[in-house]
Amino acid sequence: MVAYEGRLLRYAAKFVPEPAAREVVQEVFLRLWKQDPAELEGKTAEWLFHVCRNLSLDVLKKEGKLVQMDTSEEAGLADGQRSAGEALENAETDSDVQKLVALLPAVQAEVVRLKFQEGLSYKQISAITGHSVSHVGVLLHRAMLTLRAKLGASVSAKGGSHAG
Numbered sequence: 001m002v003a004y005e006g007r008l009l010r011y012a013a014k015f016v017p018e019p020a021a022r023e024v025v026q027e028v029f030l031r032l033w034k035q036d037p038a039e040l041e042g043k044t045a046e047w048l049f050h051v052c053r054n055l056s057l058d059v060l061k062k063e064g065k066l067v068q069m070d071t072s073e074e075a076g077l078a079d080g081q082r083s084a085g086e087a088l089e090n091a092e093t094d095s096d097v098q099k100l101v102a103l104l105p106a107v108q109a110e111v112v113r114l115k116f117q118e119g120l121s122y123k124q125i126s127a128i129t130g131h132s133v134s135h136v137g138v139l140l141h142r143a144m145l146t147l148r149a150k151l152g153a154s155v156s157a158k159g160g161s162h163a164g
Helices: 002-012 018-034 044-063 081-089 094-102 106-117 122-129 133-158
Strands: none
Touching (some): 002 044, 018 044, 106 122, 122 133
16 A cells, blocks of 8 residues: 555645645545455555545645635547647656646646546546546546647747747
8 A cells, every 4th residue: 555655645735735635645544444445345546545535625624725626517528638648748847747737627637637647547536536437538638628738839939939
């Protein structure tokens, strides 16, 4: 389970400050220790991230800092996630991508991080966030369209293009 510690800490830190994120991750592992292993068989990652997410949101609620995530995305899925994902992988630096992801609506940024940083499947992301698998796809698609456009603009700007 040590393999999950860094990933969970990074995930929790997107919700709460780092000291609180460490406490959240500790609580996740305490709850894991109490959990029946048979109930987690094959679903450990989903369970860990789901509990981490819920505990992080609980911390925000207690601090009165919870901002309602916009879940009013419309249905509709088109192709293009693979090329957008490749664009993310080929971006100049991780920090540039992280800055762009931070500009996305919170719900889109969360699924992008779970998919590309944590390498989770749509089904796993669905189990963690509570969104349907198809809605996870919609959220990722919209996020990728936005990121592709912003990455293109960023690359053009760095390439020395003149603003007209």
